[in-house]
Amino acid sequence: MIPITPIRLTVDCVVFGLDDTDLKVLLIRRGIEPFLGSWALPGGFVLPAESVEDAARRELEEEAGVREVFLEQLFTFGEVERDPRGRVVTVAYYALVNLHDHPLTAATDADDVGWFALEDLPALAFDHDEILRVAAERLRGKVRYQPIGFELLPEKFTLSQLQGLYEKVLDRTLDKRNFRRKVLAMGILIDLDEIQQDVAHRAARLYRFDENLYRQRTERGFNFEL
Amino acid sequence: MIPITPIRLTVDCVVFGLDDTDLKVLLIRRGIEPFLGSWALPGGFVLPAESVEDAARRELEEEAGVREVFLEQLFTFGEVERDPRGRVVTVAYYALVNLHDHPLTAATDADDVGWFALEDLPALAFDHDEILRVAAERLRGKVRYQPIGFELLPEKFTLSQLQGLYEKVLDRTLDKRNFRRKVLAMGILIDLDEIQQDVAHRAARLYRFDENLYRQRTERGFNFEL
DNA sequence: CAAGCATAGTGTGCTTTTGACACTTTGTCG
DNA sequence: CGACAAAGTGTCAAAAGCACACTATGCTTG
Numbered sequence: 001m002i003p004i005t006p007i008r009l010t011v012d013c014v015v016f017g018l019d020d021t022d023l024k025v026l027l028i029r030r031g032i033e034p035f036l037g038s039w040a041l042p043g044g045f046v047l048p049a050e051s052v053e054d055a056a057r058r059e060l061e062e063e064a065g066v067r068e069v070f071l072e073q074l075f076t077f078g079e080v081e082r083d084p085r086g087r088v089v090t091v092a093y094y095a096l097v098n099l100h101d102h103p104l105t106a107a108t109d110a111d112d113v114g115w116f117a118l119e120d121l122p123a124l125a126f127d128h129d130e131i132l133r134v135a136a137e138r139l140r141g142k143v144r145y146q147p148i149g150f151e152l153l154p155e156k157f158t159l160s161q162l163q164g165l166y167e168k169v170l171d172r173t174l175d176k177r178n179f180r181r182k183v184l185a186m187g188i189l190i191d192l193d194e195i196q197q198d199v200a201h202r203a204a205r206l207y208r209f210d211e212n213l214y215r216q217r218t219e220r221g222f223n224f225e226l
Numbered sequence: 227m228i229p230i231t232p233i234r235l236t237v238d239c240v241v242f243g244l245d246d247t248d249l250k251v252l253l254i255r256r257g258i259e260p261f262l263g264s265w266a267l268p269g270g271f272v273l274p275a276e277s278v279e280d281a282a283r284r285e286l287e288e289e290a291g292v293r294e295v296f297l298e299q300l301f302t303f304g305e306v307e308r309d310p311r312g313r314v315v316t317v318a319y320y321a322l323v324n325l326h327d328h329p330l331t332a333a334t335d336a337d338d339v340g341w342f343a344l345e346d347l348p349a350l351a352f353d354h355d356e357i358l359r360v361a362a363e364r365l366r367g368k369v370r371y372q373p374i375g376f377e378l379l380p381e382k383f384t385l386s387q388l389q390g391l392y393e394k395v396l397d398r399t400l401d402k403r404n405f406r407r408k409v410l411a412m413g414i415l416i417d418l419d420e421i422q423q424d425v426a427h428r429a430a431r432l433y434r435f436d437e438n439l440y441r442q443r444t445e446r447g448f449n450f451e452l
Numbered sequence: 453c454a455a456g457c458a459t460a461g462t463g464t465g466c467t468t469t470t471g472a473c474a475c476t477t478t479g480t481c482g
Numbered sequence: 483c484g485a486c487a488a489a490g491t492g493t494c495a496a497a498a499g500c501a502c503a504c505t506a507t508g509c510t511t512g
Contacts, residue, residue, distance in 0.1 A: 006274055007234075007235050007272060007274055008233075009233050009235060009315060046233060046304070046315075048232055048233055048313050049306065050306065051304050051305050051306050052302060052304025052315060053304060055304075073301060073302060075299060076278060076299060076302045076317050078272070078277050078278025078279060078281075078317065079277045079278075080275065080276065080277050087274050089235060089272075089278060089317075091302050091304065091315075145371075158460085159460090159461090160459075160460075175500075175501075175502085176460090176461085176462095177461085177462070177463080177501095177502085178499075178500065178501085180461080180462090182499095199458095199459085199508090199509085200457095200458075200459090200508090200509060200510075201457075201458045201459045201460085201507080201508065201509060201510090202458075202459050202460050202461090202506075202507040202508050202509080203459090203460080203507085203508075203509095204459075204460055204461085205460085205461090384489085385489090385490090386488075386489075401471070401472075401473085402489090402490085402491095403471095403472095403473085403490085403491070403492080404470075404471060404472085406490085406491090407470095408470095425479085425480085425487095425488085426479090426480060426481075426486095426487075426488090427478080427479060427480060427481095427486075427487045427488045427489080428477075428478040428479050428480085428487075428488055428489050428490085429478085429479070429488090429489085430488075430489055430490085431489085431490090
């Protein structure tokens with residue numbers, strides 16, 4: 001006897017993006033009830049023929065025009081009363097994107113899309129503030145022992161940009177020399193022997209993240225803690 | 227327009243237990259189709275009126291007689307083809323219990339219950355081998371930077387027992403003196419000024435885990451890495 | 453074209469943490 | 483009372499972490 005439960009399943013995505021000053025999160029303005037007109041995380045119902053992760057990617061593209069991103073499962077929120085539409089369980093994902101690579105386009109159930117600094121958020125629909133809080137916590141935890149975050153930067157970046165990213169995620173300042181020593185010791189960055197163009201002051205060297213080196217180090221149980 | 231999807235939601239629990247020699251996992255023998263007669267993780271459908279975590283606790287008690295345990299969400303498995311009954315998404319949890327405190331009783335949809343060493347598992351129903359693999363990996367990862375695992379021991383325990391636990395979870399030997407130095411430096415153990423009874427050789431001091439001390443340390447950003 | 457300025461880039465010394473290592477103590481059992 | 487099984491204990495050397503300040507470079511502006 002299999003009970004046919006009226007539980008419905010959704011996905012929600014917390015997309016983190018970085019601009020020059022802030023760590024931001026992508027929100028959409030809802031074009032449908034409930035919470036019509038409220039800001040919310042992009043997301044929606046999982047279709048029977050797609051995996052839950054595929055649903056997250058689909059909704060992200062449909063509602064915000066964002067595609068091909070680093071996406072990781074965050075947590076499943078399964079409280080009974082979390083959605084006024086009835087019993088809805090949501091699987092939350094979080095994503096990291098380079099903000100400038102991903103121009104936003106509102107569509108489907110979204111009337112508008114935008115980036116919001118974490119410290120300056122509007123009121124959110126459903127329990128999305130809670131989901132976002134968990135996501136930010138996870139991001140901070142994760143960045144400490146895994147070199148994620150390269151997805152937030154352009155392909156070629158300077159060590160100062162990378163340090164800025166870590167400082168924004170961890171919300172504290174880091175010592176420049178110690179940071180450089182450590183991050184270079186990880187052995188997963190390639191010095192491109194190029195320098196920044198069009199900057200108003202001394203140009204910095206450019207580096208890129210090397211996925212192969214990262215995999216090699218990872219297999220050997222290397223520790224990426226900062 | 228809300229699509230009423232035929233997706234159904236289950237929970238599955240990976241319960242780790244420790245006996246004197248091995249790290250074990252709790253399995254039930256299924257009393258219903260599909261996979262009737264196969265060994266599987268305890269679990270079942272989420273009811274509309276309970277939270278997902280409550281469902282996990284309920285199933286654990288119903289099927290195996292295990293209650294009041296440390297339970298943490300592991301991962302949600304949402305592939306389309308993972309269940310022969312149709313579209314079933316499962317939220318997996320993992321639990322840590324002191325094996326001797328939890329006598330097992332098979333009931334409801336389970337014909338039998340038992341503890342199995344991680345290295346000596348029967349074939350499992352559904353994708354439960356995959357779920358178990360993810361759980362073991364998470365446990366290893368977690369134990370390294372959080373002092374979980376006390377749930378696996380009796381309330382009063384010796385440092386050797388604790389070390390044995392870590393060695394079984396991490397699957398490597400640790401140096402006795404270094405281990406003691408580190409674990410005592412964490413400042414979350416209380417020396418009970420008691421010694422073991424009824425042991426065939428020199429009796430060891432007993433300690434207990436102090437939750438208040440743990441919380442204090444946690445709030446100050448203390449690092450529990452071993 | 454010189455001075456200013458904004459950011460890049462670089463090394464050292466001290467402190468703390470880690471990790472390897474072996475013997476003595478205690479209590480039980482036969 | 484001797485053998486045994488596990489408990490308990492300290493040192494030293496290497497590595498890692500952390501605090502700390504100046505010089506280099508290249509553009510801007512007066």
